[in-house]
Amino acid sequence: MPTLIPLLALLAFADEPVSPTVSFEAPKYGVKASIPKDWPIAAREEEDRVFVALIPQDDPERPGVVACELGLAPENLDEYRTRIDGNAKRAGPAGRKLARNEVVKDPKRDRLETIWEFRPSSGGLWRELSVRILANRQMYTLTLNVDDATYATARPLFDALVASIELSAPNTGADLLDKATNRWVQREFKFAIDLPEAWRPVLAPSEVALFFANGPATGIWSDNALVLAQPHGPLDLQTLVKEVPDQLRKVEPNCEVLSCEVIKQGKLDALETVVRTQRGPFSMTILERRFRGGRFDYEVKYTLESKRFDALAPALRKSLDSFGEVPGSVPAAADKSS
Known part of the structure; x- marks a missing residue:
């Protein structure tokens, strides 16, 4: 009987649907990742954008977006967090709210997680989650931008994508x-x-x-x-x-x-x-x-x-x-x- 609960837990976990992924690699940018197969790549390796993928939503005319961008690294993530906090305190666009802005400590790598909530004039709620990582004197920003109805299912897939990221030194030429x-x-x-x-x-x-x-x-x-x-x-x-x-x-x-x-x-x-x-x-x-x-x-x-x-x-x-x-x-x- 003591082994029954762990066994049931494993069976329940096995029944959960696992979204298939495809491997993505951008050697110039030093980025490898596993991206959900249902999120087709719309752009890749263009200037500071490593990739942009589309996320299907209830309204086919307004898909969600997941993206990875490359920029120059700040001194540390807390410096960038402070900048975002300062921008949020100043008057910004109506319907925009900073819901979270926190440096998350992790054994693999620290990251800055920022969530903005938007209420567009057309109605509804959208969330933009950005995860920033520092490596190789660069800042990698992974962004999830979806409506409220999609966020609950897209967030775990996005977290898995972030966890799959492998970063090596970009090809500077x-x-x-x-x-x-x-x-x-x-x-x-x-x-x-x-x-x-x-x-x-x-x-x-x-x-x-x-x-x-x-x-x-x-x-x-x-x-x-x-x-x-x-x-x-x-x-x-x-x-x-x-x-x-x-x-x-x-x-x-x-x-x-x-x-x-x-x-x-x-x-x-x-x-x-x-x-x-x-x-x-x-x-x-x-x-x-x-x-x-x-x-x-x-x-x-x-x-x-x-x-x-x-x-x-x-x-x-x-x-x-x-x-x-x-x-x-x-x-x-x-x-x-x-």
Whole structure:
């Protein structure tokens, strides 16, 4: 008789329907997962979206959504939780309520679980559950967005999907060339650069940059560097000295151009521009160089919080001076410019 209850429990569990899953893999993003077979993939591996899948609901015209997105990691999950709490306290859209926002400790990995409740003008209740995970200097956000009638059945399947996630380092397109100097080479377009100490490549937030790297996160922000390139074209640096400040002010009227001059970058001439601007609550300083290489015209940009710029400026300029092309064949045209 003592074994009867456990046996009945096992039989009851065996009778529960198990939703079949399909394996999903996105090597570029370093993501593997098991997704319910009934949730068809609508988009995959597009910019910061690892995947988007649709969830059938009572109204076929309004399916639910499950998605996985990749972004840059904050210093820690609690920093991001605090930001969400702050946004919720400020006036937001009518019918929107923050129901939960909590860092969940787990032996496998900590996660930030956030639930927003929405009451659209058309009626009804929708819930958006986001689970954020930090790994490989990236933040992975898995989101479930469904109506109230679907939530009870979709939530366990979503939890199983989250539990199935396997994360490895994304394919940044760069390889470490020299650990001592923190020198990295871009694999496809064959250029190399020494990054400042503790910086390293991460997956670019858009497909425009050939190379993207960041420094250690501070709060919800991390200073970053990117490399853009385009085929050789007209490049009169002295003319740009006169034109670039006005071009920048047209884009951001409140920016402050601290300097814009032609400097020597090894044997090359380069246009170096330093600009201070405001990005939300942050004061940012951008150090940019434009120059002609043997294959392409390049733009290399460092963007930092202004309070750290002066201390890091010598290391940033040393990094820029280290830029160089390496032997090998490359695509005929980069066409990766701002």
